[in-house]
Amino acid sequence: MQRLRTILAITAVRLSIAYSLIFGIVAVVLVLYMTNSTVSILRGQIEDSINTEIADLDESYKHDGLNGLLIKLERAAAAPGANLYVLTEPTGRIIAANIRDIESGVIGSDGWTERPFAYTRYNQGDRHHYYAIARIVALPNGMRLLVGRDLGEPERFRVVIGRAMIMSLGFMVGVGILTWLLVGRRALKRLDLVAKSTERIMAGDVGERLPVTGAGDEFDRLSTRLNTMLDRIARLDEGLKQVSDNIAHDLKTPLTRLRNKADQALGGASDSEAARAALQEVIVDTDQIIKTFNALLMISRVESGSAAAELVALDLSALVGDVAELYEPVAEEAGFAFELSLEPDLKIRGNRELLSQALSNLCDNALKYGHVEGGEGARLAISAKREDGKIRLEVGDNGPGIPSSEHERVTERFTRLEASRTLPGNGLGLSLVRAVAQLHGGTLEFADANADNAADGGMSSVAGPGSGSGSGTQSGPEPVRRPGLRASLVLPAEPVS
Amino acid sequence: MLAPNPSETTFKVMRILLVEDDSEAAAYLTRALNEAGHTADHAADGEEGAHLAASGRYDVMVVDRLLPKMDGLSMLKQLRASGDVTPALILSALGQVDDRVEGLRSGGDDYLAKPYAFTELLARIEVLARRHRPEDTETVLRVGDLELDRLAHSVRRGGISIPLQPREYRLLEYLMRNCGKVVTRTMLLEEVWDYHFDPQTNVIDVHISRLRAKIDKDFDQQLLHTVRGSGYILRDPGAASERPFDRNA
Numbered sequence: 120m121q122r123l124r125t126i127l128a129i130t131a132v133r134l135s136i137a138y139s140l141i142f143g144i145v146a147v148v149l150v151l152y153m154t155n156s157t158v159s160i161l162r163g164q165i166e167d168s169i170n171t172e173i174a175d176l177d178e179s180y181k182h183d184g185l186n187g188l189l190i191k192l193e194r195a196a197a198a199p200g201a202n203l204y205v206l207t208e209p210t211g212r213i214i215a216a217n218i219r220d221i222e223s224g225v226i227g228s229d230g231w232t233e234r235p236f237a238y239t240r241y242n243q244g245d246r247h248h249y250y251a252i253a254r255i256v257a258l259p260n261g262m263r264l265l266v267g268r269d270l271g272e273p274e275r276f277r278v279v280i281g282r283a284m285i286m287s288l289g290f291m292v293g294v295g296i297l298t299w300l301l302v303g304r305r306a307l308k309r310l311d312l313v314a315k316s317t318e319r320i321m322a323g324d325v326g327e328r329l330p331v332t333g334a335g336d337e338f339d340r341l342s343t344r345l346n347t348m349l350d351r352i353a354r355l356d357e358g359l360k361q362v363s364d365n366i367a368h369d370l371k372t373p374l375t376r377l378r379n380k381a382d383q384a385l386g387g388a389s390d391s392e393a394a395r396a397a398l399q400e401v402i403v404d405t406d407q408i409i410k411t412f413n414a415l416l417m418i419s420r421v422e423s424g425s426a427a428a429e430l431v432a433l434d435l436s437a438l439v440g441d442v443a444e445l446y447e448p449v450a451e452e453a454g455f456a457f458e459l460s461l462e463p464d465l466k467i468r469g470n471r472e473l474l475s476q477a478l479s480n481l482c483d484n485a486l487k488y489g490h491v492e493g494g495e496g497a498r499l500a501i502s503a504k505r506e507d508g509k510i511r512l513e514v515g516d517n518g519p520g521i522p523s524s525e526h527e528r529v530t531e532r533f534t535r536l537e538a539s540r541t542l543p544g545n546g547l548g549l550s551l552v553r554a555v556a557q558l559h560g561g562t563l564e565f566a567d568a569n570a571d572n573a574a575d576g577g578m579s580s581v582a583g584p585g586s587g588s589g590s591g592t593q594s595g596p597e598p599v600r601r602p603g604l605r606a607s608l609v610l611p612a613e614p615v616s
Numbered sequence: 617m618l619a620p621n622p623s624e625t626t627f628k629v630m631r632i633l634l635v636e637d638d639s640e641a642a643a644y645l646t647r648a649l650n651e652a653g654h655t656a657d658h659a660a661d662g663e664e665g666a667h668l669a670a671s672g673r674y675d676v677m678v679v680d681r682l683l684p685k686m687d688g689l690s691m692l693k694q695l696r697a698s699g700d701v702t703p704a705l706i707l708s709a710l711g712q713v714d715d716r717v718e719g720l721r722s723g724g725d726d727y728l729a730k731p732y733a734f735t736e737l738l739a740r741i742e743v744l745a746r747r748h749r750p751e752d753t754e755t756v757l758r759v760g761d762l763e764l765d766r767l768a769h770s771v772r773r774g775g776i777s778i779p780l781q782p783r784e785y786r787l788l789e790y791l792m793r794n795c796g797k798v799v800t801r802t803m804l805l806e807e808v809w810d811y812h813f814d815p816q817t818n819v820i821d822v823h824i825s826r827l828r829a830k831i832d833k834d835f836d837q838q839l840l841h842t843v844r845g846s847g848y849i850l851r852d853p854g855a856a857s858e859r860p861f862d863r864n865a
Binding site: 406409410413429441444445446448449452472475476479480482483486487548 | 812
């Protein structure tokens with residue numbers, strides 16, 4: 120019962136019931152109307168034929184007298200499918216008839232019988248009652264003549280139609296019920312699945328997703344949407360969790376160090392100069408912790424995608440040019456050859472601040488890790504160009520590079536490769552770059568800068584130390600075989616609208 | 617107006633309104649501002665802040681964003697709506713770009729994310745207090761014998777023309793407009809490059825040293841000085857500094 124009620128509560132089932140009812144009523148009305156009009160047409164035809172016959176018989180009586188009438192009657196009665204004929208005396212006694220018996224009182228009335236009357240037939244042995252309509256006329260000598268017609272045909276028609284109607288209505292109701300059961304049960308089943316998944320998700324199984332059958336129906340569409348939403352929530356949740364984990368694990372260490380320094384300064388407070396220096400260090404450390412903290416917040420904010428709404432159309436070429444201009448003197452000061460290759464009019468939907476910071480992080484990294492032993496051949500190469508309908512924003516160096524097995528790991532928070540542990544840094548720079556790339560619908564890729572020297576000859580050339588200023592490629596005679604690192608932001612170009 | 621105004625580079629006592637609900641932070645700031653030679657009044661919530669600010673006695677306001685009774689942004693909006701133009705610096709734990717934009721739209725003139733170094737705060741409010749003075753419209757800026765023509769976009773020192781890159785020009789212009797005030801690296805990044813992040817590399821230092829090589833190197837008197845732990849200052853050698861608190865120490 121509960122189940123039936125649930126099925127009835129489904130919109131589709133309710134609608135189909137309503138439609139079936141309306142359709143049924145219309146069908147019944149239509150059939151009734153058709154039957155009635157057909158029956159009345161048939162009756163009209165019967166009445167016409169009877170009228171004609173009576174007129175004919177009347178004519179015979181007038182012309183040939185009773186004898187002529189009888190002869191005519193006899194002939195008519197003998198014909199196949201004959202009408203009913205009864206001739207009586209004025210008293211009502213039957214003189215001649217082609218039926219055995221007739222409902223009493225019928226012959227006494229005049230004109231059309233008001234309703235079908237019953238009669239029995241000869242030569243069929245049975246006492247079966249048949250029904251007919253008839254017209255009765257009085258002859259001038261007082262005799263009465265009845266001419267009638269069996270109603271078999273229209274009645275049979277009515278019965279056939281009625282039976283057909285009952286059968287088809289029954290069939291319709293049957294199919295309807297079957298459909299409701301199937302549709303309703305299916306819908307219920309799907310809803311049950313969704314409900315169960317939801318319960319599991321609420322119970323904490325955040326990896327659970329709503330079932331998608333692949334039928335492409337409204338349930339699938341809804342489930343897909345909900346799954347996308349769940350994915351996003353999971354991503355936000357994951358980001359939040361990671362931040363708190365990071366804070367727990369990676370901020371505790373510097374905080375402990377900080378505390379120790381303060382402790383030591385307090386312990387050896389006799390020397391105010393040393394205490395001062397320790398406090399100075401405490402401030403530096405604190406600043407570093409704050410920076411780390413801010414970077415973490417920033418990354419999770421970017422990763423959550425809440426900044427996606429603030430992406431605007433901007434000129435990436437100009438943006439890259441600005442950052443390059445900021446770094447060019449620094450690179451040269453540090454003994455790096457600076458190269459800038461900038462395709463003009465690269466349009467993108469983006470966040471200027473975040474993209475600038477991402478590029479700045481890549482430049483910082485190149486300057487930090489891109490040193491070349493012996494001090495010669497270091498370079499910072501910034502380029503931005505269209506490539507396969509996308510925009511590739513690249514920062515290259517001639518440093519030791521990153522082994523390809525580590526490419527994935529370096530973008531994780533707080534990852535610091537062995538070689539870099541001695542250098543200052545918090546291991547968050549590339550995490551932010553990757554988050555910025557993803558926010559813009561792009562990716563962060565790494566490659567060995569000098570893997571394809573043939574394709575990119577300028578990349579491996581040596582620049583003499585301090586050999587002038589200004590951008591542009593500087594070629595030296597001796598090629599350097601260093602893996603180098605090429606970090607690329609591959610971003611979707613703004614769609615041409 | 618062409619002659620440099622001596623008072624321009626002379627230290628000036630500022631009256632500062634500090635609207636901050638954390639009493640410890642407020643006490644620290646008040647003491648530090650007093651040590652720097654300024655006077656500070658403290659309001660503990662937005663309503664009190666709005667009430668005090670309405671007196672119009674202050675050179676600059678420092679407003680915390682999250683305040684009891686009336687938050688800092690609402691307070692500023694209310695003040696701006698009533699025609700108050702006292703420069704305001706918003707302090708906030710929210711330091712993202714959109715938070716900053718929201719703060720500036722609400723009537724703030726500068727935005728500083730917590731936690732901050734006091735030198736950064738001091739440098740910013742000293743620059744803010746100067747902003748609303750009329751000489752911002754001057755076409756020629758002068759510091760000592762250094763001359764910057766804003767119409768011709770040209771720089772001369774002692775009559776010798778010094779060619780500058782566009783960014784160097786903007787850097788110098790900002791320093792000259794704030795002559796006698798310490799400007800921090802962050803302020804330069806924000807004002808000259810419009811970046812609100814801190815690059816790990818010492819990018820600003822390198823740009824400053826390039827500029828210094830152009831405007832100071834061939835001259836006897838140095839104008840552009842580094843202030844350790846804070847930033848840079850462009851000083852007019854002719855104007856005596858009466859700053860009671862020497863931040864070069």
